[in-house]
Amino acid sequence: MIYVVIAFLWAAILLYILLGGADFGAGIIELFTSNKNKQYTRTTMYQAIGPVWEANHMWLIIAIVVLFVGFPEIYTTVSTHLHIPLVIMLFGIIARGTAFTFRNYDAVVDNMQKVYNKIFVYSSFVTPFFLGVIAASAVSGKIDTNAADFGTAYIFSWLNWFSVTVGFFTVAICGYLAAIFIIGETKDDASRIRFIRKAKQMNVAAGILGALVFWVAHSEGIPLNEWLFDNAVGVIALIAALLSLALLWYLLLKKGKVYIIRVLAGFQVTMILLAITLRHYPNIVVLKGGKYLSLMEHAGQEKTIYSLGMALLLGSVFILPALFYLIYSFQKNKGQWH
Amino acid sequence: MEDFIAARSQMALSLGFHIVFSCIGMVMPFFMAVAHFYWLRTNDVVYRNITKAWSKGVAIFFATGAVSGTVLSFELGLLWPEFMKHAGPIFGMPFSLEGTAFFIEAIALGFFLYGWGRFNRWFHWFTGVVVGVSGLVSGILVVAANAWMNSPAGFDYVNGQYLNIDPIQAMFNDAWFSQALHMCIAAFVATGFAVAGIHALMILKKKNVRFHMQSFRIAAVFACVAALLQPLSGDISAKDVAKRQPAKLAAMEAHFHTEAAASLIVGGIPDSKAKEVKYALKLPGMLSFMVHSDFQTPVTGLDKIPEQDQPPVAITHYAFQIMVGLGVLMLLISLCYFVAILKKKSWLQHSWLLRLFVLATPMGFIAVEAGWTVTEVGRQPWIINGIMRTADAVTPMPGIVYSFYIFTAVYISLSLIVTFLLYRQIKMVDKLYDVSPTA
Numbered sequence: 001m002i003y004v005v006i007a008f009l010w011a012a013i014l015l016y017i018l019l020g021g022a023d024f025g026a027g028i029i030e031l032f033t034s035n036k037n038k039q040y041t042r043t044t045m046y047q048a049i050g051p052v053w054e055a056n057h058m059w060l061i062i063a064i065v066v067l068f069v070g071f072p073e074i075y076t077t078v079s080t081h082l083h084i085p086l087v088i089m090l091f092g093i094i095a096r097g098t099a100f101t102f103r104n105y106d107a108v109v110d111n112m113q114k115v116y117n118k119i120f121v122y123s124s125f126v127t128p129f130f131l132g133v134i135a136a137s138a139v140s141g142k143i144d145t146n147a148a149d150f151g152t153a154y155i156f157s158w159l160n161w162f163s164v165t166v167g168f169f170t171v172a173i174c175g176y177l178a179a180i181f182i183i184g185e186t187k188d189d190a191s192r193i194r195f196i197r198k199a200k201q202m203n204v205a206a207g208i209l210g211a212l213v214f215w216v217a218h219s220e221g222i223p224l225n226e227w228l229f230d231n232a233v234g235v236i237a238l239i240a241a242l243l244s245l246a247l248l249w250y251l252l253l254k255k256g257k258v259y260i261i262r263v264l265a266g267f268q269v270t271m272i273l274l275a276i277t278l279r280h281y282p283n284i285v286v287l288k289g290g291k292y293l294s295l296m297e298h299a300g301q302e303k304t305i306y307s308l309g310m311a312l313l314l315g316s317v318f319i320l321p322a323l324f325y326l327i328y329s330f331q332k333n334k335g336q337w338h
Numbered sequence: 339m340e341d342f343i344a345a346r347s348q349m350a351l352s353l354g355f356h357i358v359f360s361c362i363g364m365v366m367p368f369f370m371a372v373a374h375f376y377w378l379r380t381n382d383v384v385y386r387n388i389t390k391a392w393s394k395g396v397a398i399f400f401a402t403g404a405v406s407g408t409v410l411s412f413e414l415g416l417l418w419p420e421f422m423k424h425a426g427p428i429f430g431m432p433f434s435l436e437g438t439a440f441f442i443e444a445i446a447l448g449f450f451l452y453g454w455g456r457f458n459r460w461f462h463w464f465t466g467v468v469v470g471v472s473g474l475v476s477g478i479l480v481v482a483a484n485a486w487m488n489s490p491a492g493f494d495y496v497n498g499q500y501l502n503i504d505p506i507q508a509m510f511n512d513a514w515f516s517q518a519l520h521m522c523i524a525a526f527v528a529t530g531f532a533v534a535g536i537h538a539l540m541i542l543k544k545k546n547v548r549f550h551m552q553s554f555r556i557a558a559v560f561a562c563v564a565a566l567l568q569p570l571s572g573d574i575s576a577k578d579v580a581k582r583q584p585a586k587l588a589a590m591e592a593h594f595h596t597e598a599a600a601s602l603i604v605g606g607i608p609d610s611k612a613k614e615v616k617y618a619l620k621l622p623g624m625l626s627f628m629v630h631s632d633f634q635t636p637v638t639g640l641d642k643i644p645e646q647d648q649p650p651v652a653i654t655h656y657a658f659q660i661m662v663g664l665g666v667l668m669l670l671i672s673l674c675y676f677v678a679i680l681k682k683k684s685w686l687q688h689s690w691l692l693r694l695f696v697l698a699t700p701m702g703f704i705a706v707e708a709g710w711t712v713t714e715v716g717r718q719p720w721i722i723n724g725i726m727r728t729a730d731a732v733t734p735m736p737g738i739v740y741s742f743y744i745f746t747a748v749y750i751s752l753s754l755i756v757t758f759l760l761y762r763q764i765k766m767v768d769k770l771y772d773v774s775p776t777a
Contacts, residue, residue, distance in 0.1 A: 057404060058441045064411050065437050068422055069430025076423045079415030083735050090412055091748060094405045098752060101401035105394050106759055107766035154735055300427030300503070307505040308434050315438030322445045330452065 001302075001309040006282070006295050008312045009066045014273055016059035018177065018266050021170075023056045025178025027096065027124020028171060029198055030117075037194065042117070044185050045178075046104065057097065062312075070308050073298045074285055078134075081143045081157045085130045092127030095119050125171060132170030136163040139280065140222055144288040165216045169209040173269060176202035180248075180265040184258030196252055203245075227279045234275040241271035344742040345417045345732050350714065351742070352410055354707055355749045359403030361706060363443075364477045364522075365529035365560070366396045367470030372556050374463050388553050390454075391767060396469075397451055398759055402752060404444070417738070421721050421731035424500050428493050429486040431505035432479035439479060443472040477525065478518040485513035488713065489582050490722050516578040517713070520571045523564050524709060528702030530561025531668060535699025536764065538692040546768050558695065561702070562672035568665055573628070579716075580629040583723060584638040585647060586716035589654035591625055592618075596639040600625040605659055608651045613640070615655075649718045657711035664705040671698055 026045040033041045067075040079086060096119075103116035137143065137158040147153035179199035186192040217224035228234045248264040251257070280286070285293035299305055339347075370392045377385035411433075415422050449457070449465035456462075486492075492508025494501045537554035541547055580587045587593070592608040592615045593600060602625040606618025623633035630637070640648055671694050678685035685691050721728040732738075 057408065058437070058444055061408055061411055061440070062437050065430070065433050068411075068415060068426040069434055070427070072423045072426035075415050075426065076419035079412065079422075080419045080733055080735060083416050083733065086412055086416060087741060087744075090409050091744075093408055094748060094752070097401050097405040098755070101398055102755060102759060105398050105763075107394075107762045107770060150736060304427040304430065304503050304505055307431055311431065311434035311438070315435070315441070318438060319441045319445070322442060326445050326448050329449070329456065 004309040012063040019056040021174040022177040025174035028175040031121040089130035095123035129167040132167035136166035172206035237271040237275040344739040356406040361525035364473040436479040482514040489513035526564035531702040533557035538695040565672040590658040592655040600637040661708040
């Protein structure tokens with residue numbers, strides 16, 4: 001049952017990155033869109049994510065619940081030492097979720113819309129940035145559970161170049177996912193071309209930031225190279241990601257099928273997550289001094305894991321068909337551009 | 339302010355904020371379903387407009403409730419890591435199920451909000467009902483988790499170790515039923531009176547009378563039925579608390595001395611030093627009767643509870659008085675309303691009845707907040723009743739005070755914006771829904 005629980009945890013994180021990421025990316029794209037195209041971007045994004053955005057959010061909650069029920073020590077260590085970035089991320093989530101809803105449900109359309117938009121785009125940037133920071137800090141080995149002073153214990157656990165670079169990388173990935181997603185939602189050629197350009201820009205940005213992550217990791221003494229390249233799975237996953245990226249660019253240029261493009265983008269992100277997580281498995285948090293928090297050793301008692309697994313399995317019987325039907329219904333009702 | 343108090347205040351603030359939104363998210367879908375049902379049955383456009391108008395309110399409240407709920411799932415660990423480390427695996431079951439219930443609620447809401455004209459009409463209606471049912475289930479599950487803190491079960495506590503964990507037994511702890519029942523009915527009372535009150539005000543202002551009258555009727559019936567049922571569930575809760583948490587009951591009642599034929603203390607100012615209540619109305623024997631169904635049986639007072647295990651008496655007592663007082667007022671209004679619709683149709687023509695409802699608009703939610711204060715403050719100094727002290731659970735990170743200030747600012751601004759949005763929704767009713775100003 002522990003494997004079921006771990007699989008759900010991993011899937012929830014992946015789906016949050018893919019779906020929630022595209023969702024954040026919508027705001028990031030909006031932030032980097034010239035003023036004259038903003039309204040169009042906004043409307044297209046709203047039609048695309050409106051019905052499902054609330055559901056996207058749930059993947060994060062599932063991951064958190066799995067952590068605090070099944071792996072309480074991991075949850076509490078992370079939430080103690082990464083308290084500050086978590087709180088900032090939470091403010092991002094609050095601001096984003098409410099601003100998105102408020103701008104669509106304000107009965108009067110006036111200058112308040114500008115306020116909602118500002119809040120929405122900036123929090124769309126801040127939230128995934130700090131998600132990246134938190135994820136990076138969890139594996140960077142900077143969390144010092146024995147720290148005596150405030151700075152070491154609660155600030156420098158996350159405020160370092162590695163975490164910050166990964167934060168920016170995450171933002172770029174989200175923007176990339178959203179741009180790829182939105183290509184299929186456009187109704188005319190001009191805007192399609194615009195979003196293809198956006199996707200390429202975001203992709204290049206992600207590539208550069210990704211390279212920067214390696215460089216920073218190297219200079220901070222984090223063995224990222226080893227983690228990714230000293231095992232077959234990591235290498236294969238990254239090669240697969242690169243190959244699919246090449247194919248994706250080819251399809252973008254050739255006006256290929258939008259669904260294939262989406263699948264390829266999703267595949268790349270999946271491979272990246274796989275490469276990062278598998279090397280450490282079953283460890284999930286790397287602490288200072290080479291100590292680990294492990295999904296195996298720090299799991300809750302057997303009965304807890306069993307009932308958690310059952311609850312998750314039971315939940316997916318209800319959730320997955322309903323969710324697919326929701327997405328299917330709203331995709332079906334739209335004209336595609338090709 | 340010291341960090342421990344700041345952490346408690348931040349948690350109280352977050353829960354106090356979330357509880358309003360989750361009550362509305364739980365209850366409004368049922369009001370909507372009724373209006374929607376009338377629309378499908380009668381083809382009266384006003385009912386469709388009501389459904390749509392309410393659904394916009396629900397979308398706003400649901401989104402705010404969803405994010406504040408997400409924040410809470412993190413705050414448990416951010417503020418109370420020591421608690422979560424031990425409690426997470428024990429009382430986590432309702433949370434894992436709640437994830438499912440809430441997910442279904444979000445999916446169903448997606449269908450409902452964006453489904454107008456896209457699906458079979460009754461399927462669309464059904465998705466609205468699913469929103470309500472799964473919301474209610476979520477609420478029950480979360481309250482079951484809270485009930486576990488009052489009535490820990492499903493583990494053996496041996497030398498500071500939590501052994502033989504049984505999450506199912508923990509979920510069905512002794513307090514879950516009475517607490518969940520009381521909370522669900524409270525959600526209907528609070529939301530019902532708030533909605534009915536707002537529509538009553540608009541009727542009094544003679545704006546879109548037909549629209550607001552029909553909305554008012556739906557909300558008022560729910561509110562009044564719930565307000566009549568609430569004392570019964572309150573009685574179950576009181577007896578249950580007396581049995582499981584005598585300290586909490588004693589604090590609620592400001593009952594300092596264990597005595598036979600204990601009197602029920604109404605109002606008054608408790609003085610914890612002098613161990614007496616000043617200026618209170620005392621009804622001899624009534625407390626014994628309430629708790630034990632007998633006028634003579636002694637009721638445990640605070641004198642039987644060691645000093646360091648006593649909850650703050652004054653806050654718990656005041657909060658309890660506010661809750662019960664408002665409950666009684668709403669009960670009286672409900673009785674008036676039922677007399678009006680069953681016996682004295684003429685009362686419905688008079689504005690005093692509507693004025694009463696306007697007056698009662700915030701009462702339900704104030705009562706909910708007060709009741710929540712009773713259960714949380716009344717459990718102190720424990721975070722897990724009798725097992726772990728709140729002070730031992732708090733995060734070691736200093737500077738929580740600042741976090742508390744920022745959270746306060748954020749929640750105050752959010753409340754203001756939501757109020758503002760609601761005001762605009764109501765103001766725009768005639769422009770948005772094409773309703774004639776008079777019936």
